[in-house]
Amino acid sequence: MGVHKDEAKQKYARRNLWSGVLFGLGLVAFIDEFVFHQLLGWHHFYDRSTTRVGIISDGFFHAFSWFATVGSLFIVSDLRRRKAWWYKRWQGGVLVGAGTFNLYDGLVQHKLMRIHQIRYNVDILPYDLVWNIIAAVLLFIGILIVSSTRKEIFKGAD
Amino acid sequence: MHGSHTHSEVPLAVEILLATPFLLMLMGYFAAAWVSARIGRSWPLSRMLLWTAGILVSAAAVAGPLADLAHADFRLHMAGHLLLGMLGPLLLVLGAPVTLLLRAFPVTRARQLTRLLRSRPLGFLSNPAITATLNIGGLWLLYTTNLFQLMHTNMLLYVLVHVHVFLAGYFFTVSIIYIDPIPHRRSYLYRAIVLILSLAAHGILSKTIYATPLSGVPAAQAETGGMIMYYGGDAVEVMVMIILCYHWYRAARPSSDAAVA
Numbered sequence: 001m002g003v004h005k006d007e008a009k010q011k012y013a014r015r016n017l018w019s020g021v022l023f024g025l026g027l028v029a030f031i032d033e034f035v036f037h038q039l040l041g042w043h044h045f046y047d048r049s050t051t052r053v054g055i056i057s058d059g060f061f062h063a064f065s066w067f068a069t070v071g072s073l074f075i076v077s078d079l080r081r082r083k084a085w086w087y088k089r090w091q092g093g094v095l096v097g098a099g100t101f102n103l104y105d106g107l108v109q110h111k112l113m114r115i116h117q118i119r120y121n122v123d124i125l126p127y128d129l130v131w132n133i134i135a136a137v138l139l140f141i142g143i144l145i146v147s148s149t150r151k152e153i154f155k156g157a158d
Numbered sequence: 159m160h161g162s163h164t165h166s167e168v169p170l171a172v173e174i175l176l177a178t179p180f181l182l183m184l185m186g187y188f189a190a191a192w193v194s195a196r197i198g199r200s201w202p203l204s205r206m207l208l209w210t211a212g213i214l215v216s217a218a219a220v221a222g223p224l225a226d227l228a229h230a231d232f233r234l235h236m237a238g239h240l241l242l243g244m245l246g247p248l249l250l251v252l253g254a255p256v257t258l259l260l261r262a263f264p265v266t267r268a269r270q271l272t273r274l275l276r277s278r279p280l281g282f283l284s285n286p287a288i289t290a291t292l293n294i295g296g297l298w299l300l301y302t303t304n305l306f307q308l309m310h311t312n313m314l315l316y317v318l319v320h321v322h323v324f325l326a327g328y329f330f331t332v333s334i335i336y337i338d339p340i341p342h343r344r345s346y347l348y349r350a351i352v353l354i355l356s357l358a359a360h361g362i363l364s365k366t367i368y369a370t371p372l373s374g375v376p377a378a379q380a381e382t383g384g385m386i387m388y389y390g391g392d393a394v395e396v397m398v399m400i401i402l403c404y405h406w407y408r409a410a411r412p413s414s415d416a417a418v419a
Binding site for chain 2: 060064066074
């Protein structure tokens, strides 16, 4: 089938990757807000140990993640109307975005800036370990998928 | 002074003063829609509904029960701020008032309006970086200085603050999403960046209010108020983001060969 289709995919390889990364970032921020803040009530809006820079970082990431979610889905629509949506590469991008943001959230925002902890009144270490290991695994799988689609680009170029 | 406000109600005269312009805007809009229909181009019902909703939402924040209660309760004050400065302006912008006026005006009047839109002051006011600064900067002054407290004893300040919140919200929305004709156009990317930065500043200010309540505001009210501002701001700005991205998506149609990035 698609010599034509593959050409379109490869022409927009980078746009596929980036829209995936942006969507992954937005998705994780959304899950974080919806599940951990609202449903479980583990995360706090603000705890008294939150640093000033933590509030600022939260503001920027929160705003950017909303835009990333909306924008990335419009880019998917754009890729689809160009018949250039490369689902596998996009999915790899989603995992890279999700893993990267979760690691940043788990290490920098929770631990360094102390925006809030994963849960309160418990031994926090196992929660931190599970959180950050999951993030690293997502990131790792994402990188594997993206690099395997990268090989397809080079194969196509031959 | 502390704990609760001594003046728990807004004088009726002040409410009437603030509500009258909204009433005139509503009547003017429907008069223009009637003229437009009479000269042959009917104005869409959806726009009329959006405009009416925008007027009601904005006016509710300055007159009537919500405005009275907001004077004594910070949570309701914040809900009113969201209506007057964010949701109301968005609905009004979606009513496309300038397009309607250009249709309803006779040619010479329409030309004058176009000249006004092209003028330098409006060019200045259609730069999103300027309107975002006026918008967020005004809120920052209101909630981090004692302006908030002064506003509740000085009615002139009360009126000025509310007029500013509404106008800054309206011009900010106009400068981000182009529903009406706008001669001084800025790129999608620039508008997107300013929108993200201003939502970030809005979120930072919300959490600052939560963390350090204004004097005279009970901590529990400041905390709920901060959260209303944070999540309410998200809800309105996500609508603005969807509209901006949709326009961007439409402009980047492959047939027109315009690239997204």
